[in-house]
Amino acid sequence: MTHPVDVHVGKRIRHRRWLIGMTQQQLAEQVGIKFQQIQKYETGANRVSASRLWDIADTLDVPVSFFFDGLKEDEERPASAGKKGTIPADLLGDKEALDLVRSYYAIPENQRRRLFDLARVLSDVA
Template structure:
């Protein structure tokens, strides 16, 4: 059975890779491994070594600490309020697609869209 930290790190790898529009194959090529290994990392089936995590963070343009955000000291994920959003929001392809599309909008329009979304959520 996969360790919860390995699963969390794998989710964060998938989240970041998907957010920047990178395929498993592209990430694997940048890191120098086969894409099947990326699949195993993303599911938590295989642990990511420290040096490999360093290479992945470089390829995904994030700090190594990014992969551990959202973990409690006991190695369990900080769960989201289940009434507001699913526990694995970043595992939801639709949510990630929405975030990617949001950041593709020019900044001044994005800010206006954000304000509109906040008003609509307060009205609901």
């Protein structure tokens, strides 16, 4: 049985890897393990040891604490799931959402600001 903390840490690994456009294979090679192990970490099937988490954090260029950010909110979020305007509980696991964020930051800053303003107006109207 998977532990909620292991699942959360795995989601954060996947989130950061997707955000920087890195494949499981690339991460595995840089950390010195097989990509199947990364898959198991990302699903929470296997726990990440402290030293391995340190290596993954270094490779993904984040502090180790990054993997625990939002842990308390994840425990509390299911009660608000489904309400209009709330963020889905598994946003970090949603590849489409992360692709959207990556694409958003690829837009030049002045255009990105205008797109952001448009999105805010549309979300207020909806």
